[in-house]
Amino acid sequence: GIQVEQSPPDLILQEGANSTLRCNFSDSVNNLQWFHQNPWGQLINLFYIPSGTKQNGRLSATTVATERYSLLYISSSQTTDSGVYFCAVRGFMDTGRRALTFGSGTRLQVQP
Amino acid sequence: EAGVAQSPRYKIIEKRQSVAFWCNPISGHATLYWYQQILGQGPKLLIQFQNNGVVDDSQLPKDRFSAERLKGVDSTLKIQPAKLEDSAVYLCASSQPTGFATEAFFGQGTRLTVV
Numbered sequence: 124g125i126q127v128e129q130s131p132p133d134l135i136l137q138e139g140a141n142s143t144l145r146c147n148f149s150d151s152v153n154n155l156q157w158f159h160q161n162p163w164g165q166l167i168n169l170f171y172i173p174s175g176t177k178q179n180g181r182l183s184a185t186t187v188a189t190e191r192y193s194l195l196y197i198s199s200s201q202t203t204d205s206g207v208y209f210c211a212v213r214g215f216m217d218t219g220r221r222a223l224t225f226g227s228g229t230r231l232q233v234q235p
Numbered sequence: 236e237a238g239v240a241q242s243p244r245y246k247i248i249e250k251r252q253s254v255a256f257w258c259n260p261i262s263g264h265a266t267l268y269w270y271q272q273i274l275g276q277g278p279k280l281l282i283q284f285q286n287n288g289v290v291d292d293s294q295l296p297k298d299r300f301s302a303e304r305l306k307g308v309d310s311t312l313k314i315q316p317a318k319l320e321d322s323a324v325y326l327c328a329s330s331q332p333t334g335f336a337t338e339a340f341f342g343q344g345t346r347l348t349v350v
Contacts, residue, residue: 127277156338164324164344166278171338209277211339216280220291223268223328223339225277 125150125214129226136200136233144195144229146210154213154223155186157195161206169195169208200233207231237261239342241327247348253315256345259308260329266290268339269302269312270326278326284310317349 126149136142146155157169170177170184172193177184181200186193197204207228216222240259248254260267266285270278281300283290287307295302299318304310314321324344331337 154337158341164272164346166326166341168338168340211278216291216293218291218293220283222280222283222291224280225270227277 124216124218125152125212125224127210127212127224127226129208129210129229131229132227133230134232136231138200138202138233138235140200140233141196141198142200142231144197144208144210144231146193146195146212146226148191148193148210148212148214150191150214152188152191152212152214153221155188155193156211156223157184157193158209158211159204159206160209160228166209197231200231202233202235205231205233239327239329239340241325241342241345243345244343245346245348247350248317250319250349251316253313254317254347255311255313256325256327256347258310258312258327258342260310260327261340264329264331264340265307266330266339267304267310268328268330269310270328270341272324272326272344274323281312314347317347319349322347322349 128147158166174188183196211225269281272278282292284304302312326344328339328341330339
């Protein structure tokens with residue numbers, strides 16, 4: 124089935140710094156989402172971005188489906204950005220069915 | 236618009252006991268998913284429904300886990316008997332039918348601790 128790799132696994136930033144998180148996937152996908160998991164475990168939808176570029180405030184994302192990667196940009200980071208960021212893609216599993224498969228996440232800590 | 240509802244939020248049980256989790260998806264969402272998230276890992280798909288039919292349950296440990304979505308709306312996930320390694324957060328998500336490859340939304344999850 125499809126493989127999803129995220130990098131870096133851990134990231135520590137000072138408040139105000141910028142960062143780029145990467146998501147690589149092994150096969151064609153028809154859906155890609157970025158989530159932020161807050162300290163209470165809730166998965167918050169950031170972007171639904173199977174291709175192209177989107178921006179939402181200090182966050183933006185770009186997916187290049189033909190090259191099988193997506194990037195999440197965080198600018199002027201704040202302590203509230205801390206948490207785990209997950210990339211999830213809808214690709215074929217070993218069963219031949221499509222399902223939303225998650226990467227292992229990037230754990231971000233923003234220090235004041 | 237109401238989000239995906241899950242209950243309970245937390246559950247502590249002893250090993251070999253049984254437990255059930257409930258999920259009510261976003262209204263009109265035909266596709267429902269159950270994921271298991273072990274501490275420090277990404278969520279792993281257990282089962283996917285479209286309406287009241289199972290689309291994929293290849294990663295569901297069927298000797299102890301079962302799930303149903305009888306009327307094509309809410310769903311229950313059951314573990315019987317529970318093992319220590321079942322300690323995890325169980326997440327429910329919903330989306331429009333899979334053919335449209337639309338955005339999935341998650342509930343707050345149920346944190347299960349097996350002691």
